[in-house]
Amino acid sequence: MRSPVVPEAVSRPTLEAVATRAGVSRATVSRVVNGGYGVRQPLAERVRRAVAELGYVPNQAARSLVTKRHDAVAVVIAEPEVRVFTDPFFALQLRGISKELTAHDNQLVLLLTEGRDDHTRVARYLAGGHVDGALVFSLHLDDPLPGLIHDAGVPTVFGGRPGWRDRTGTPMYVDTDNRGGARTAVRHLVGLGRSRIAHITGALDQTSAADRLDGYRDVMAETAGGGLDPSLVVESDFTPAGGERAMRELLGRRPDVDAVFAANDLTALGALRVLRERGLRVPEDVAVVGFDDMLPLAEQSDPPLTTVRQDIERMGRLMARLLLRGPSALHGTSVPHGASAPEVSSAPDRSSGPGGTGPAARTPGPGVILPTTLIRRASA
Amino acid sequence: MRSPVVPEAVSRPTLEAVATRAGVSRATVSRVVNGGYGVRQPLAERVRRAVAELGYVPNQAARSLVTKRHDAVAVVIAEPEVRVFTDPFFALQLRGISKELTAHDNQLVLLLTEGRDDHTRVARYLAGGHVDGALVFSLHLDDPLPGLIHDAGVPTVFGGRPGWRDRTGTPMYVDTDNRGGARTAVRHLVGLGRSRIAHITGALDQTSAADRLDGYRDVMAETAGGGLDPSLVVESDFTPAGGERAMRELLGRRPDVDAVFAANDLTALGALRVLRERGLRVPEDVAVVGFDDMLPLAEQSDPPLTTVRQDIERMGRLMARLLLRGPSALHGTSVPHGASAPEVSSAPDRSSGPGGTGPAARTPGPGVILPTTLIRRASA
Numbered sequence A, B: 001m002r003s004p005v006v007p008e009a010v011s012r013p014t015l016e017a018v019a020t021r022a023g024v025s026r027a028t029v030s031r032v033v034n035g036g037y038g039v040r041q042p043l044a045e046r047v048r049r050a051v052a053e054l055g056y057v058p059n060q061a062a063r064s065l066v067t068k069r070h071d072a073v074a075v076v077i078a079e080p081e082v083r084v085f086t087d088p089f090f091a092l093q094l095r096g097i098s099k100e101l102t103a104h105d106n107q108l109v110l111l112l113t114e115g116r117d118d119h120t121r122v123a124r125y126l127a128g129g130h131v132d133g134a135l136v137f138s139l140h141l142d143d144p145l146p147g148l149i150h151d152a153g154v155p156t157v158f159g160g161r162p163g164w165r166d167r168t169g170t171p172m173y174v175d176t177d178n179r180g181g182a183r184t185a186v187r188h189l190v191g192l193g194r195s196r197i198a199h200i201t202g203a204l205d206q207t208s209a210a211d212r213l214d215g216y217r218d219v220m221a222e223t224a225g226g227g228l229d230p231s232l233v234v235e236s237d238f239t240p241a242g243g244e245r246a247m248r249e250l251l252g253r254r255p256d257v258d259a260v261f262a263a264n265d266l267t268a269l270g271a272l273r274v275l276r277e278r279g280l281r282v283p284e285d286v287a288v289v290g291f292d293d294m295l296p297l298a299e300q301s302d303p304p305l306t307t308v309r310q311d312i313e314r315m316g317r318l319m320a321r322l323l324l325r326g327p328s329a330l331h332g333t334s335v336p337h338g339a340s341a342p343e344v345s346s347a348p349d350r351s352s353g354p355g356g357t358g359p360a361a362r363t364p365g366p367g368v369i370l371p372t373t374l375i376r377r378a379s380a
Helices: A015-022 A026-033 A041-054 A060-067 A088-103 A116-127 A145-152 A178-191 A207-223 A240-253 A265-277 A312-325 B015-022 B026-033 B041-054 B060-067 B088-103 B116-127 B145-152 B178-191 B207-223 B240-253 B265-277 B312-325
Strands: A072-077 A107-112 A133-137 A156-159 A172-176 A197-200 A259-262 A287-292 A306-309 A367-370 A373-375 B072-077 B107-112 B133-137 B156-159 B172-176 B197-200 B259-262 B287-292 B306-309 B367-370 B373-375
Touching: A015 A026, A015 A041, A026 A041, A072 A088, A072 A116, A072 A312, A088 A107, A088 A133, A088 A312, A107 A116, A107 B116, A116 A145, A116 B107, A133 A145, A133 A312, A145 A156, A156 A312, A172 A178, A172 A207, A172 A312, A178 A197, A178 A207, A178 A259, A178 A287, A178 A306, A178 A373, A197 A207, A197 A240, A197 A265, A240 A259, A240 A265, A259 A265, A265 A287, A312 A367, B015 B026, B015 B041, B026 B041, B072 B088, B072 B116, B072 B312, B088 B107, B088 B312, B107 B116, B116 B145, B133 B145, B133 B312, B145 B156, B156 B312, B172 B178, B172 B207, B172 B312, B178 B197, B178 B207, B178 B259, B178 B287, B178 B306, B178 B373, B197 B207, B197 B240, B197 B265, B240 B259, B240 B265, B259 B265, B265 B287, B312 B367
Parallel strands: A072 A107, A072 A133, A133 A156, A156 A172, A172 A367, A197 A259, A259 A287, A287 A306, B072 B107, B072 B133, B133 B156, B156 B172, B172 B367, B197 B259, B259 B287, B287 B306
Antiparallel strands: A107 B107, A306 A373, B306 B373
16 A cells, blocks of 8 residues: 655756757756747757756756746735634635746745744845745734835735835735625614624724724714714624624623624624523524635534625735736736726725725725625524 | 824835944944854944844845855645645644744745645745755655755755655654554554454555554554454545545445544544444444544544544644754753653664565654654543
């Protein structure tokens, strides 16, 4: 059952060996390996065949000197390593990024940290000439990372609308229509006849959480005639344990609550656990809506979770595509940039909407905003 | 609830600015930043204070030219990205590595891939002068990665005993006593009076799976008088779905099976699911033992899983420590290298044991082998 074959460490073929096999000069091999400019097609093909046959790996350091490219992209998730591996959101986003980078033969370089103290070290690595660009997500408002990354001088695309303005304008980003999605969720609860609708927020130093809170407020202001009840809003942090804590606090404050819009599915699962523990029926006593449509969790929860779906893997793909090919990369796909489209719209000018959130909100900038869909299951 | 503070992207301070603030020359700042050799203590302290006050980040590329160090270590997991984020084994190993690297202010650079086709690209990145070393785990026997990494010329420590011999001798590695742990598991089942003990293997192109199979064979050969029954061994792949498939096949072949030793906990969970589905009681009808002690899964399974515990996070820490400080790093800790110790023993000379598995098995080399413990719960 075990293979007896023990592979030999093979000797690495040289540029010379490729040149000899292809019957061309070293300079020709070098040019082909570095992009093939100025080499006739049949000659280039002969070289490429020799490269493939010998399994030649060009010396990257030497190649970088010529091309100034590393064919590598850093991914920075501004969360401790522990959260990166427990919140399935990050796995999904990385999946999209990995697929897109691999399709372009770019290496995904994930820079893990223990916490915010390590962000200077991350910036040092980015500034060190090891990657062609960076994809950064899960930023928090007071994180020095954006400034450090800007100074590192690498092209960057952010996942999620950045909450600050860059000296050179708002950076490129990909986001979900968090505010619109939240409105849909809360309108759905209103439509079910609920009147004491609470919101368990995400980490409010992240724009995704702030935007979902704004969406909740938009609808509550419409329906309650502008009178928002602050006792129905509990601050939390996007984790299941945070969702449990928030639900306990909410039931202590407002035992009459009849609906909860949770800022993400993990939080909603925590809330469901506490409601079950207290003997409250979902949705009869309290209806619950999440955000993300994290599968299989959202389908397998008890009861299955009504939620706002966002396409997280696609966000990852788009981030990578924007970085590799610039905004023009989005033309010719289903994702036009700066123009409305069936599936994707450009960032809305938030200054005209209610509840604007500071200077950044008035600067839509070069953002791509993906739409959301309400998924109805049993919980609301 | 939302912080109104929008952080400004700060301008990066230069070497000149540090020199001016500290009242020293640029050369002095440069020397201090690169280790401080030949600079008087009070002067060095003045420079360090200025560096801290200004938040100066030295240009890594320039620093690398002087020190030839990047303070970065690559981690390569020879599995597709999808498995890296679904098997908790990898998260635990990365946790150990991350803690150790962070303690030494080294950046963890995780190189993700979609599959084996991408290993040439990984080797290219390693050869490109972007990291000081590499930690590599989950290797499969016919993977060209070890040869490619060797040729890349970066110091490497492997997680799990490598199944091949390097031209320069067997490389450094950290492993668990897989064979001894498997023996303990199977002896436990024998002690329960079970006589038709099956084994669901891991991926047999990995030494961990091969060694666990050897441990199973050792005990079966002793107890069955040397007569091993091949119908009791089903090949699988360390995944829950693989465990389900294998358990179905096993019940088809041997409906009289009364115990299963599964190569890891995820496989055991798959087997438990199939046994429950068929109405077989665990442990009354079929006793089940796993390997890993993956928490909380092993505790929360139905019934809770008896298993062989290995300290995966510690393996990660030791791999990082070996790479950063060499074998001598292990002296003065509880982990002597090449000597027996209460907790850790050097690799046994497997040529003297039964069921040797080819040339590699006879070359223990510079390995650190961690011990295992049987954890008894309800399943066996």
